[in-house]
Amino acid sequence: MLLAAPGQLVSVTALAQNPEMSAMAEEALAYPANHARAEEIYLLRPDLVLAGEYSTGPTVAMLRRLGVRVEVLPPAESIPAIRDQITHIGTLLDREAEAADLLARFDTDLKAATEHRDRGRAALYYANSFTSGGDTLAGTIVTAAGFRNIADDYGIRFTSPLPLELLVMSRPDRLITGAKWPGQSRSEAILDHPALAMLSPEKSEVTDADWVCGTPAVLNAIRSLE
Numbered sequence: 001m002l003l004a005a006p007g008q009l010v011s012v013t014a015l016a017q018n019p020e021m022s023a024m025a026e027e028a029l030a031y032p033a034n035h036a037r038a039e040e041i042y043l044l045r046p047d048l049v050l051a052g053e054y055s056t057g058p059t060v061a062m063l064r065r066l067g068v069r070v071e072v073l074p075p076a077e078s079i080p081a082i083r084d085q086i087t088h089i090g091t092l093l094d095r096e097a098e099a100a101d102l103l104a105r106f107d108t109d110l111k112a113a114t115e116h117r118d119r120g121r122a123a124l125y126y127a128n129s130f131t132s133g134g135d136t137l138a139g140t141i142v143t144a145a146g147f148r149n150i151a152d153d154y155g156i157r158f159t160s161p162l163p164l165e166l167l168v169m170s171r172p173d174r175l176i177t178g179a180k181w182p183g184q185s186r187s188e189a190i191l192d193h194p195a196l197a198m199l200s201p202e203k204s205e206v207t208d209a210d211w212v213c214g215t216p217a218v219l220n221a222i223r224s225l226e
Contacts, residue, residue, distance in 0.1 A: 023217035076214025120173030122147035145225035175200035
């Protein structure tokens with residue numbers, strides 16, 4: 001949506017229209033949505049399909065058997081990966097100049113958003129007592145915002161459980177919890193534990209759609225921690 005020429009993009013995933021998951025949900029409403037089914041995508045007669053690394057394997061395989069070009073993109077979990085993906089998608093769409101312009105704006109805004117000193121230690125905490133380390137997008141955002149991730153203290157590089165006791169004893173300067181979803185998930189009960197409220201009562205943040213995917217929207221997530 002950031003790079004395609006008018007009329008070039010014929011459909012987006014339905015997930016792009018979900019405001020809890022997509023940083024461009026409102027813009028995505030302007031496009032027909034698909035639900036990652038090979039039949040519906042094939043009938044759109046696309047010249048190119050951009051699929052995520054975790055897209056449904058049979059759908060990708062069937063589209064390729066039907067002669068549709070499918071490019072599978074890995075999730076961008078770091079600033080360099082975000083930059084590389086902007087350039088790569090620009091090439092796939094024959095929009096190199098537009099990609100270069102978007103990348104230049106991203107770099108300028110990133111520099112402005114990350115010009116600060118060490119702001120202390122931060123903790124990421126989600127349902128089921130999971131946290132994120134430095135090799136994740138959330139960890140990248142925390143570091144770019146000038147915080148030291150307590151996950152590093154425990155050798156956690158990816159997404160892994162972190163006992164509540166260790167979180168409390170770490171006494172982070174900033175607590176960032178996962179967003180709650182509609183329903184009655186017992187896995188989210190840990191986020192209501194009184195220890196979390198006592199740990200950082202005035203400096204808590206909640207992740208939102210800007211934290212989900214490696215796009216220029218991560219700048220909003222970085223700024224939200226200021």
